[in-house]
Amino acid sequence: MYPADFRYSKDHEWVQVSGATGTIGITDYAQHSLGDVVFVELPKVGTRVKAGDTLGTVESVKAVSEVFSPVSGEVAEVNTELSTAPEKINQDPHKSAWLVKIKLADASEASKLMDAKAYTEYVAEKEKEQTA
């Protein structure tokens, strides 16, 4: 379910590091919790962010949710397709529905985040809480 080469935040964002670039999206757990996504607001290319800063907003029919950047750097590219097809976030959250690509300030920063195994356990714990 959760790709092994991604790192994950407690706020349910993922980052895939490739060289000096980090691709960021929201996890399958996040899209499922939100429900039908109808609107995405993303930062402008060139925006500088620190880990934990607001990167954008994802809205479902019912909810508004901020996306926090799991890593620091400069926004190099945004997924403009999502403005006309926000539902892609529900359909393909780990792949084609990436949100932004960031020129990483520190390529090692992502290693502080959870790996796939830790995140899978983290999410399983969340789900257990919710069906208890």
Added chain:
Amino acid sequence: MYAAISEEASQIFVSTPAKDELRKTSLNAKHRSMSAKMVDFGGWDMPVEYTGILAEHEAVRTRVGLFDVSHMGEIEIRGPRALDLVQRVTCNDAAKLAVGQAHYSGLMTAKGTFVDDLLVHKFSDTHYFLCVNASNQDKDYVHIAEHNKFGAEVENAGGRYAQIAIQGPRTLELLQRFTGVALEAIKYYWFTRGEVDAVHCIIARTGYTGEDGFEIYFAPEFAEKIWDHLMDSGQDLGVMACGLGARNTLRLEAGMSLYGHEIDDTTTPWEANLAWICKVDKGEFLGREALVKQKAAGVTRTLAGFEMESKLIARDGYAVLQGERAIGSVTSGGPAPFLKKNIGFAYVPPAVNKLGTKIGVAVRAQTAAAKIVSVPFYKRAK
């Protein structure tokens, strides 16, 4: 994620455990077996969605949807002076109801504001059946009992009823498979008592979606059986189980008020554009004096429907602006899935509440353009 900007919104999408203190309908296990996303809705453990709000909304607009609305409260008033009590506490004119007829009304405070909104059904000259909001039922019961100077019997009857709403253009076709009652003959906002699936029911042609449909009330022990049979039988009609998420988008699109949002104990029927349920000429009732006074003086705000002019979505609580000036706030806002627009309700000064007037909605750091439009936003073809 999850630093939800709107508290209202965050409440609705965070799935909550079925804690012991949450009240459950008799379909709770059914919802969980269908993997519904559950939420704490005013103290009730309720399904917010099964397949997805958009799909469920679409099912009701084009086919048929089933809603468990057993959390809704029922209050029964009986006795020779039952009508006097109903007339005393509600603002619509219940004397106009025929046996078998229902109407929308408001339960009033002495200030002419809403304790709740409700449906009043006339069973007989000495028996009225009220359907009230889930989270208000105990408050409503106490309020009605307090004003019972008429020796009427007031029963807080919520526990005796399950309620399923069947809504959408194929409703009649589906429900007719389970009853000998000629459903077509039941007019909008009329009801009858009869059997559905061999269970004694109140069968009312009412709803909260803007579509044709029925709401059936019956003993809770039969809820699973009726639910399962309607779901199984309705497969060929494209029936879908629908949660509170779609119930909210459907009612908003249909321009209907939600207690705690458009109406509450600070708003009057005049302000809420509900003059059609406020009959100050019917005789004395709770809040009448205040309402007559407000009508003469004029209101300072009225409920307006608006449509966003960009892709930005207005949400509950966002400020409404005219120029730089805050003139009100959004009471309900969100996508209108069938209209494919973003819409909302807000209280604004009467001078602003004119069709086509441009307003702004403060969406995060931006001011999003919107305009006043007519309500209901959506009206089904008859």
